[in-house]
Amino acid sequence: MKKIPVPTVNRLSIYLKCFNELLDSNILNVSSSEIAKIIGLNSAQVRKDLAYFGKFGRRGFGYNVSYLKENITKILGTHKNWNVAIIGAGNLGRALTMYKGFLNRGFSIVACFDNDPAKIGWEIDGINIYSIEEIEKIIKKEKIEIAIITTPSSSLSEIINILKKTNIKGILNFAGKHILNEGKIMIRNVDLALELEQLTFLISNKNKIQTEEKGGKNQDNL
Amino acid sequence: MKKIPVPTVNRLSIYLKCFNELLDSNILNVSSSEIAKIIGLNSAQVRKDLAYFGKFGRRGFGYNVSYLKENITKILGTHKNWNVAIIGAGNLGRALTMYKGFLNRGFSIVACFDNDPAKIGWEIDGINIYSIEEIEKIIKKEKIEIAIITTPSSSLSEIINILKKTNIKGILNFAGKHILNEGKIMIRNVDLALELEQLTFLISNKNKIQTEEKGGKNQDNL
Numbered sequence: 001m002k003k004i005p006v007p008t009v010n011r012l013s014i015y016l017k018c019f020n021e022l023l024d025s026n027i028l029n030v031s032s033s034e035i036a037k038i039i040g041l042n043s044a045q046v047r048k049d050l051a052y053f054g055k056f057g058r059r060g061f062g063y064n065v066s067y068l069k070e071n072i073t074k075i076l077g078t079h080k081n082w083n084v085a086i087i088g089a090g091n092l093g094r095a096l097t098m099y100k101g102f103l104n105r106g107f108s109i110v111a112c113f114d115n116d117p118a119k120i121g122w123e124i125d126g127i128n129i130y131s132i133e134e135i136e137k138i139i140k141k142e143k144i145e146i147a148i149i150t151t152p153s154s155s156l157s158e159i160i161n162i163l164k165k166t167n168i169k170g171i172l173n174f175a176g177k178h179i180l181n182e183g184k185i186m187i188r189n190v191d192l193a194l195e196l197e198q199l200t201f202l203i204s205n206k207n208k209i210q211t212e213e214k215g216g217k218n219q220d221n222l
Numbered sequence: 223m224k225k226i227p228v229p230t231v232n233r234l235s236i237y238l239k240c241f242n243e244l245l246d247s248n249i250l251n252v253s254s255s256e257i258a259k260i261i262g263l264n265s266a267q268v269r270k271d272l273a274y275f276g277k278f279g280r281r282g283f284g285y286n287v288s289y290l291k292e293n294i295t296k297i298l299g300t301h302k303n304w305n306v307a308i309i310g311a312g313n314l315g316r317a318l319t320m321y322k323g324f325l326n327r328g329f330s331i332v333a334c335f336d337n338d339p340a341k342i343g344w345e346i347d348g349i350n351i352y353s354i355e356e357i358e359k360i361i362k363k364e365k366i367e368i369a370i371i372t373t374p375s376s377s378l379s380e381i382i383n384i385l386k387k388t389n390i391k392g393i394l395n396f397a398g399k400h401i402l403n404e405g406k407i408m409i410r411n412v413d414l415a416l417e418l419e420q421l422t423f424l425i426s427n428k429n430k431i432q433t434e435e436k437g438g439k440n441q442d443n444l
Contacts, residue, residue, distance in 0.1 A: 009423060011415040014400055040402040065407050077417045077426030084418070095317035096414070102400050105415035118444075127317060146421065170421045178236055178427070180262040186424040190417050191325035194235040195410060196306070197298045199368065199392045200328075201231060202408040204299030 009051045012072055015038050015049070019069040031062040078106035083144045084176050087159055088151035089114035092174060096148060097124045110142045115193075132162070139166045146170045153177035161183075234294055236261050237271070241291040253284040300328035300407045301357045305366045309381055310373035311336035311351050314396060318370060331363045337377075355386070361388045368392045375399035377427075 018038050025118045032050070033043040041049075050063065053071055063104045071074050073079045084102070089112050096107050112124055115132045120168055122129050131136050138144070149159055149167050156175045160182055163171065173179060244252055244436050252409055254272070263271075272285065275293050295301045306324070308315045311334050319331050337354045344351050352360050360366070364397040369379055369390050379399045384402055385393065392408045395401060400411050 004427070012423065013413065013419045016414075016419070017400055017413075040312065041398065059274060075423065075427070077422035078419055082422060088224065089350060091317040091320045095313040098313045099414060100237070100350050101415050102418065105419065107415065107418050146418065148418075150406075157346075158411065170425045171419055174422055178239055178261065180420045186428065188417060188421045188424065190236065190324075191239075192321060193329065194239075195394055195412050196304070196324065196329050196370075197235045197238070197327065198299055199408060200299035200392055201234065202410065203367075203392045205226070205297070206408065218286065 004052050004184045008052055009043075011039075011049055012076055014073065015216050016069065016072045016076065019065050019072070022065050023069065027065055029062045030064055035063070055160075061201075080106070080145050082107050083110045083140060083142055084108060084146045084148060085110065085133075085135075085142075085144045086112045086127075087114075087135070087147055087149045088155075088175075089116070089124065089129050090150060093150035096174075097127050107146070111138050111143060113138075132159070135162050136166055139163075139168060144168065146172065148174065150174045226274050230274055233261075233263075233271055234298055236293065238294045238298065241287050241294070242289050245291065250287055252282045252287055257285070278285045284371055302328070303444065304329050304368050305332045305364055306330060306363075306370060307357075307361060307366045307367045308349075309336075309337070309354070309357070309369055309371045309375075310336045310397075311341050311346065312372060315372035316346050316371075317370065318396075319349050329368070332366060333360050335360075354381070357384050359383075361385075362388060366390065368394065370396065372396045 006048075015035070018035060019030075021038075024086075025103045031043075032046040036043040036046045039046075050068070053075060063131045070079075083166075084107050086097050086109060088115060089097070093112065096194060097112050099109075102109060112127050113132050113135055114120060114129055119129050120131045133177055139147075143167060144166075147159075147163055149156065151159060156173070156177055156179065160171075160179070163185065168185055170188070171182075171191045173187055174192070176191060176193075178191070179187055181187050226244075231265075239259070241252075243260075254268040258265040258268045261268075272290070275297060292301075296334060305427075306329050308319050308331060311319070315334065315336075319325075319334050321331075324331060329351055330438070334351045335350050335354050335357055336342060336351055341351050342353045359370075367390060369381075369392075371378065371387055371393060373381060375398045378395070378399055378401065381397075382393075382401070385403060385407065390407055392410070395409055395411045398413060400413070401409055403409050
């Protein structure tokens, strides 16, 4: 398999959502230009992206949607279910614990952790809140592979040090401080203010952004 | 100004955070290799990124951090304050309304909207919850330019139709359905499950991702 450029990786989930919607509408075959229209790219970029994942398309027949869906699911690693822990039961942690959009995408929130004695022992929507001290034990017991960190940034290094002792494979970091991959643990940083900054950049520079799909009508708003 | 590639745009906020941290530590000048080390790119990529924004660096002196910060803030459009509305006062909407990380990045949440009579008229952390029917009036009155949508995806098209009648310039869309820019309104989609999918992709394909900084030690985990 060829190395995949980051912007293509970023679009895989968008393709997957598109294919799920097509299947919901009983559309079994689709052309690159139809995909392009739905997600706002041009068709050359779509063909280029999908070509990274093998020859899915047949000239004149278009792409088989189920096959594309299955392959992208495997590539994204979401053909299996992942058990997830939320670390930090503040407002954001609680909202993510109750978020209904994770389960049907292959992610089960199975535990929540906090250091506030007033929260420990309670539950959010049926998910137990454990003490930070129990992280190692519960991660092992519940076979948790992903942690979502929603603590203040001041607690981040302490949490990372605890997680390094576990079999956690990836961290989604909402703590507001940008961190790099930690040994074998892959880290993805999510910064909510950054999302707004990227939006104001789009607003302020509508005409200055080089979209990859030169000549495409719609800007790739990823 | 040259057209800016999307991955560079995505990194601007990361640079900005880096420069803020340097200034907090009273570091006034910085080399591309120092920046590279902090944010996990190689220095050639850093020089290439920053070159899009003019000649900020002087050979042998490095970059002036304040000047860089000021320029990137202007480019991102966050040198001014933006008034923001949250549409949807569910768990996520409430968490975002109470989120403390927006204000010091130039974003003030000034109003919240919902269609649930049990919520309308109440407030979250001092922010009023108005009826969806008041969107046009309040957006005008409060000079709101950005809307964060946290409603279910089924309400999305109704909300967009209302927002099209206002002077809203940008939408951050958490509603779970990927939508394209709507007329003059710029849209940035945030999908929380997508963030987890991108993380499991990283976990499952550690060695297959082409980072832009060839030869760089750290993978760009953006």
